[in-house]
Amino acid sequence: MAAGKRKSRTSNVLPKKEVSPEAVPPLPLLAASTRALAVPEILTSVLGLSKKEDLACAALTCRKWSPVALDHLWKELDSIAPLLVLVQPLR
Numbered sequence: 001m002a003a004g005k006r007k008s009r010t011s012n013v014l015p016k017k018e019v020s021p022e023a024v025p026p027l028p029l030l031a032a033s034t035r036a037l038a039v040p041e042i043l044t045s046v047l048g049l050s051k052k053e054d055l056a057c058a059a060l061t062c063r064k065w066s067p068v069a070l071d072h073l074w075k076e077l078d079s080i081a082p083l084l085v086l087v088q089p090l091r
Contacts, residue, residue: 038064047072 036042047058047069059069077083 040068043068044072 037046043065047055047065050058050069050072052073055069055073059066059073061069
């Protein structure tokens with residue numbers, strides 16, 4: 001390039017077009033449900049309605065779900081046996 005001539009960076013840029021909201025496709029439902037379950041209050045409500053077997057699976061699903069699912073799982077125990085299994089190695 002010659003010393004006095006500089007290439008313009010904007011020469012290759014296309015002009016912006018206005019896009020109407022109707023032309024933009026809606027976000028997939030999966031993205032909305034994923035964002036909703038990232039909210040701790042919603043996750044707590046959903047897992048509060050789950051069975052114990054489902055709570056055990058939810059605790060293994062991801063790091064965000066684990067503490068919430070484990071809180072619900074250990075909230076009520078049918079017997080004292082699970083606690084005794086945890087204490088047994090201390091003998």
